[in-house]
Amino acid sequence: MSSPYGKVAFYPGCSLDGLGKSYEESxxxxxxxxxLPLDKISDYNCCGALExxxxxxxxxxxxxxxxxxxxxxxxxDAVVSACPGCHYSLSRTQFFMTRYxxxxxxxxAYLEKMGNKPYxxxxxxxxxxxxxxxxxxxxxxxSRVKRPLNGLKVAPYYxxxxxxxxxxxxxxxxxxxxxxxxxxxxxEILQALGAEVVPFEAKTMCCGGPHAYSDVDVALHLEARxxxxxxxxxxxxxxxDCPLGHVAIETNMNKIAEKYGEDLRMPxxxxxxxxxxxxxxxxxxxxxxxxxTDPLSVLxxxx
Amino acid sequence: MPIPxxxxxxxxxxxxxxxxxxxxxEVDGTWNAFMIERTQTGxxxxxxxxxxxxxxxxxxxxxxxxxxxxSGCTMREYDPKYSPRRFIDLAxxxxxxxxxxxxxxxxxxxxxxxxxxxxxKGVLVEEVVHSIHNYLLKHGLVQSDPGTVFDExxxxxxxxxxxxxxxxxxxxxxAKAGFVSLSLRDLISMSGALLKSGLIKDVMKPSRVKDxxxxxxxxxxxxxxxxxxxxxxxxxxxxxxxx
Ligand code: SF4
Ligand code: SF4
Numbered sequence: 001m002s003s004p005y006g007k008v009a010f011y012p013g014c015s016l017d018g019l020g021k022s023y024e025e026s027x028x029x030x031x032x033x034x035x036l037p038l039d040k041i042s043d044y045n046c047c048g049a050l051e052x053x054x055x056x057x058x059x060x061x062x063x064x065x066x067x068x069x070x071x072x073x074x075x076x077d078a079v080v081s082a083c084p085g086c087h088y089s090l091s092r093t094q095f096f097m098t099r100y101x102x103x104x105x106x107x108x109a110y111l112e113k114m115g116n117k118p119y120x121x122x123x124x125x126x127x128x129x130x131x132x133x134x135x136x137x138x139x140x141x142x143s144r145v146k147r148p149l150n151g152l153k154v155a156p157y158y159x160x161x162x163x164x165x166x167x168x169x170x171x172x173x174x175x176x177x178x179x180x181x182x183x184x185x186x187x188e189i190l191q192a193l194g195a196e197v198v199p200f201e202a203k204t205m206c207c208g209g210p211h212a213y214s215d216v217d218v219a220l221h222l223e224a225r226x227x228x229x230x231x232x233x234x235x236x237x238x239x240x241d242c243p244l245g246h247v248a249i250e251t252n253m254n255k256i257a258e259k260y261g262e263d264l265r266m267p268x269x270x271x272x273x274x275x276x277x278x279x280x281x282x283x284x285x286x287x288x289x290x291x292x293t294d295p296l297s298v299l300x301x302x303x
Numbered sequence: 304m305p306i307p308x309x310x311x312x313x314x315x316x317x318x319x320x321x322x323x324x325x326x327x328x329e330v331d332g333t334w335n336a337f338m339i340e341r342t343q344t345g346x347x348x349x350x351x352x353x354x355x356x357x358x359x360x361x362x363x364x365x366x367x368x369x370x371x372x373x374s375g376c377t378m379r380e381y382d383p384k385y386s387p388r389r390f391i392d393l394a395x396x397x398x399x400x401x402x403x404x405x406x407x408x409x410x411x412x413x414x415x416x417x418x419x420x421x422x423x424k425g426v427l428v429e430e431v432v433h434s435i436h437n438y439l440l441k442h443g444l445v446q447s448d449p450g451t452v453f454d455e456x457x458x459x460x461x462x463x464x465x466x467x468x469x470x471x472x473x474x475x476x477x478a479k480a481g482f483v484s485l486s487l488r489d490l491i492s493m494s495g496a497l498l499k500s501g502l503i504k505d506v507m508k509p510s511r512v513k514d515x516x517x518x519x520x521x522x523x524x525x526x527x528x529x530x531x532x533x534x535x536x537x538x539x540x541x542x543x544x545x546x
Contacts, residue, residue: 017510018469045466045512050414051457054433054450057358058525059458066518088416096358102534103358110528113521115514165419167427180420206377206415213482214449215411218381222413247470 003036003135004176005126006077010038011067013086014046020083020243022287027082027128027272029286033144033279034136038080041070047089050210058110064093065107068123069116082128084161084242091125091168125169127162129241129271133185134176141192146280147302148194155200155235156186156271157226159207159242180204186241186271193278202229207245223249224260231264236298238268246270250292267295306336314338347397353438354394356532360434365424366391372418372428384408387418387428394435402435403444409436410448449482456480462519465511
């Protein structure tokens, strides 16, 4: 299948190697079925997420830069991240290195000391949703569906960093990017599976992310709002593309339900898990069994 | 100047009299309230310079105080004192006293990037807010806060665990630091799901960068280095779309 991105390197990021494993495994299945390459940057390091940059400027630049340099060593033209947090961090470093040539020189000098190649700022950062959507389109997804999810009501949660801020992601400035205020790429992918996407205004609302531990009351309320909006519109599942938000909401589900009402409980599924499931893969292959919430309580009717 | 009733409660040192006569005319209502004259001193113009000289704060000067950032800010909904526009205003005036008064608010940014995304002047608002906060921390004007403690912990875990982070290492470290962490019930439901799917092996498996010790040494060196104001000469066409 042709991709508009040239050669692609896949940056898994730490969360996909941990609780987000079900995201990674299902994404691999989907990519394979669609004939999309997904070569991992194998010696990757943590991108620093939204934390390291606040502690130390140079570390905040260098951690992502090392990954970008590794991707260029693979001759990649683009880096696909499944985690919007990683997508953001990599884009941020690229932004600062492009904007300030002297900062780039400094970063590159340290990269060389680490034994890496200097980074030439030539990569395009791509989120997994964009990668699938722009490479095969909704039609391409539709043509592989073996288990149509007709009648399944879903709410797609994109999270903050999927296309914000435009200065880093270039959303609105270039093609191949989703609408940052009202994204729709994931909606179209889910519709291609036969699912019904409910109106959902919390698509890009914040889940409290970096303060999930340190400002708990705010985080819980933000998460409850997302679930409430999904429930109000009749969604049966919350579909995510962000392991940070996914894990935060899943692990906090009991507390949210206790505080804001049991009726907010809802299973969460990574978008790639749902796509792989619709492509005919079993619940154990797609690791739907590994989610902390229980999506099979809803999906069993399609088995 | 008449003072609108709504604003009276937020004004420091307001005097309201029963009866006031000015030049033989009796005034009442909103005309009846006065502010004590006060002059605020201690503005420190070096604050603006220092923040504008950091990588994160470099765009602070472009702000035209429109308030777009504050009006859509996630944190603002929870904390009426939280206002990126105001933080920028105070930092540029060099009003350290007022910034210190806001110390329980200023650390609470959740990095949702709405402000940076929407700013009509290209201010990287989220970055600037962190830069202002870092200024206060660096000069010992404010105590550390839960957000900063967590950020430092995160970096520490990355450095000590082979350049990667896992829910286990981070969760363990944050529990030790006394952050409200997962309850027993959550842990049981989590490990239940992981065990069922056989995923527990993957999550437990330590995963490291190959030559981490070497990378770490260079990183530690780099962390002592600083971006200097003269490093911040921007490309005019600073953001190019890769071909
Ligand atoms: S949106 Fe931008 S220009 Fe407007 S007040 Fe905020 S930082 Fe300043
Ligand atoms: S990034 Fe921080 S300052 Fe900006 S809108 Fe979000 S919470 Fe507010």
